[in-house]
Amino acid sequence: MTVTAPRNSLTIVDNRTGKSYEVPIEYGSINTMELRKAKVSEEDFGLLGYDPGYLNTASCKSRITYIDGDKGILRYRGYPIEQLAEKSTFLETAYLLIKGELPDKERLAVWTYNIRHNTMTHANMTKFMDGFRYDAHPMGILVGTIGALSTFYPDAKDISNEESRKLQVRRMIGKIPTLAAMSFRHSMGFPYVLPDDDLSYSGNFLSMMFKMTELHYKPNPVLEKALDVLFILHADHEQNCSASAVRAVGSSGVDPFSAIAAGCAALYGPLHGGANEAVIQMLIKIGSLDKVPEFIKSVKAGEGRLMGFGHRVYKNYDPRAKIIKDIAFQVFEETGRNPMLDIALELERIALEDDYFVSRKLYPNVDFYSGLIYQAMGFPLDMFPVLFAIGRVPGWLSQWIEQVKDGEQKISRPRQIYLGQEKRDYIPMEQRPKNRLDEEKFGICRL
Ligand code: CMC
Numbered sequence: 272m273t274v275t276a277p278r279n280s281l282t283i284v285d286n287r288t289g290k291s292y293e294v295p296i297e298y299g300s301i302n303t304m305e306l307r308k309a310k311v312s313e314e315d316f317g318l319l320g321y322d323p324g325y326l327n328t329a330s331c332k333s334r335i336t337y338i339d340g341d342k343g344i345l346r347y348r349g350y351p352i353e354q355l356a357e358k359s360t361f362l363e364t365a366y367l368l369i370k371g372e373l374p375d376k377e378r379l380a381v382w383t384y385n386i387r388h389n390t391m392t393h394a395n396m397t398k399f400m401d402g403f404r405y406d407a408h409p410m411g412i413l414v415g416t417i418g419a420l421s422t423f424y425p426d427a428k429d430i431s432n433e434e435s436r437k438l439q440v441r442r443m444i445g446k447i448p449t450l451a452a453m454s455f456r457h458s459m460g461f462p463y464v465l466p467d468d469d470l471s472y473s474g475n476f477l478s479m480m481f482k483m484t485e486l487h488y489k490p491n492p493v494l495e496k497a498l499d500v501l502f503i504l505h506a507d508h509e510q511n512c513s514a515s516a517v518r519a520v521g522s523s524g525v526d527p528f529s530a531i532a533a534g535c536a537a538l539y540g541p542l543h544g545g546a547n548e549a550v551i552q553m554l555i556k557i558g559s560l561d562k563v564p565e566f567i568k569s570v571k572a573g574e575g576r577l578m579g580f581g582h583r584v585y586k587n588y589d590p591r592a593k594i595i596k597d598i599a600f601q602v603f604e605e606t607g608r609n610p611m612l613d614i615a616l617e618l619e620r621i622a623l624e625d626d627y628f629v630s631r632k633l634y635p636n637v638d639f640y641s642g643l644i645y646q647a648m649g650f651p652l653d654m655f656p657v658l659f660a661i662g663r664v665p666g667w668l669s670q671w672i673e674q675v676k677d678g679e680q681k682i683s684r685p686r687q688i689y690l691g692q693e694k695r696d697y698i699p700m701e702q703r704p705k706n707r708l709d710e711e712k713f714g715i716c717r718l
Contacts, residue, residue: 285309285318300329319686325510326583331518331680335368335669336509343587347507348372356594361502362386362472365444365665368507369672389445390466390475392453393423397463400453409454410539410656416450417443418532427526430675439527440668447664448472451657452479458653464488473498476661481649493605494648497598498658501641504591505659507666511583513537513544517667518674519683527671534667535660541578544659546638547645548652550579554611554643563617571627579639580622586632595640599647606647615643 281294281301294305307317322328337346345352348367355364359373366374366382374382399419403412421427424442429435453463456479464479467488474495478488508514516537521530538544553575557566570577582589603609619635622628645655674680 283309285311287311298332303328319688321688325515330510330515330683331674331677333509333670333673334371335673336507336666338509338584340582340584340586343585343590345508345590352504352590353594356500356503359503360471361499361506361662362444364503364506368665368669369440385441386445386472387466387468389441390449390468392446392449396423396450397453400457400463403454403457405458405460407454407458408653409451409458410535410545410653410660412454412457413450413657413660414532414536414539416454417447417528417535419528420446421526421528421532424526424528427528430524430526436527436672436675440672443527443531443668444664447661448476449479451654451661452476454657455480455651455654458651471495471499473502491605493601497602497644498648500598501595501644501658502662504594504637505662505666507663507669509584510670511543512540513663514667514670517671521671521674522680522683524682527668530671531664531667534663538660538663539656544656544663546578546636547642547655547659550615550638551611551642551646551652551655553578554614557614557618560613560617563614563621567618567621567625571625577618577622577628577633579636579642580628581631581633582636585634585636588634589636591637592635592639595637595644596635599640599644602644602647606649609643609647611646612643615640 278293279296281296282291283294283306284291288309288311290309292305292308294301303320306320309318310316320328335348337349338344347355347364348371350367350373355367359367362383363374363379366379396416396419400412400416403415420442424439426435427439427442449466456463464482467475467478470478470488470490474490477490477495477498482488510518513534517530517534520533521527541549553566557563567577569575599609599612603612619639622633628634641659642652642655645658646652650658
């Protein structure tokens with residue numbers, strides 16, 4: 272008996288034509304361009320893959336972040352998130368994400384110096400900031416001001432120049448806490464605070480946020496450390512919505528500030544970085560422990576979502592949520608217990624036992640406890656997604672750099688399945704529909 276060696280390929284039979292196609296398998300995936308060979312005629316375009324929301328489509332090959340959603344594993348450049356959270360600092364982790372390896376002492380010192388010396392913004396930025404209404408959402412301000420950085424640094428357009436890329440990286444990581452704090456102080460009507468070089472990255476951010484009349488702001492070391500760890504936990508998460516936005520916009524060859532403004536806009540949404548704010552809104556709405564069962568019932572009836580629960584990739588406890596839960600207790604030792612913690616713990620307890628959540632593999636994600644910590648630290652609700660954005664900047668930058676250097680990448684341009692009207696002739700004004708019944712006949716869509 273002859274045994275044929277297994278081939279690393281997929282054989283597809285097109286039942287419309289009876290033809291079969293052998294498609295190579297590489298890294299457990301097929302190149303969907305191979306499907307285009309399956310045609311019913313010479314003029315046929317060929318088969319397309321249909322995948323709204325990219326549930327099963329890899330958009331790139333990446334060496335930055337590894338996630339195993341079933342096992343609850345997250346690693347940056349191979350290092351487990353638990354070890355980085357315990358032993359690293361945010362700036363060191365940023366170096367790791369962007370450069371691929373942990374820095375030695377000297378490299379870390381130079382990196383830190385370079386970022387610290389890029390924390391100031393152009394004086395005109397304050398005028399730009401002042402143009403926003405007093406009640407503008409800080410995340411909207413952040414999207415606008417990051418986009419505006421491209422006008423202050425036109426040299427950032429030179430994306431194929433490695434030295435230019437390095438400079439924009441320092442500028443972006445250095446300036447994001449400054450812009451974030453300015454957006455908060457603008458909404459409060461407080462004067463802006465200049466960066467303080469003597470403080471750590473997170474300590475300086477706390478100073479720019481909360482410094483009042485004191486000469487030197489001294490951050491609480493527990494809160495400073497907690498914020499640093501929260502930034503590490505948010506630093507990258509492979510091809511999520513905002514990283515994909517950065518890559519899609521960056522694929523047009525635009526400067527990194529414009530691409531990162533797009534990522535920031537994607538993060539603003541309540542299903543992504545806006546979820547930590549939505550968690551607190553939800554806890555406020557629930558109000559007390561005795562209302563928790565009723566709320567869970569309404570979620571199960573499809574009347575809303577349990578915010579801070581569920582994830583596209585994690586079908587297990589989000590490893591970041593575990594670390595954040597521990598930090599929450601350390602922070603509450605300093606600030607006093609957030610009164611909504613008990614409601615959150617009860618929601619988690621019930622959800623982890625309830626078949627609705629268990630069968631759908633819905634577990635707490637990174638946003639479930641982070642909002643409680645931010646609130647206890649004194650950040651207003653609308654600053655929560657901004658804090659997420661500060662942490663995510665090194666991830667966005669590393670994804671952008673990887674893409675710029677990847678010869679296989681092309682401008683992002685998905686296909687569509689067209690289900691609209693066939694060709695038809697222009698209708699003169701007097702013959703167009705006048706009422707709803709006619710509109711339906713003419714197939715007019717409502718917004
Ligand atoms: N509460 C109640 N039901 C949920 C939830 C939730 N939070 N999340 C998903 N489901 C249900 C959903 O209704 C659906 O049920 P059915 O099969 O009966 O229709 C099923 O679970 C699958 O949901 P899905 O919307 O198809 O899942 P998805 O992978 O497209 O969405 C998600 C992932 C994160 C958008 C979603 O779980 C969600 O909306 N969660 C709440 C918002 C949130 O916490 N977002 C932060 C995500 S972590 C931070 C980040 O990386 O951005």
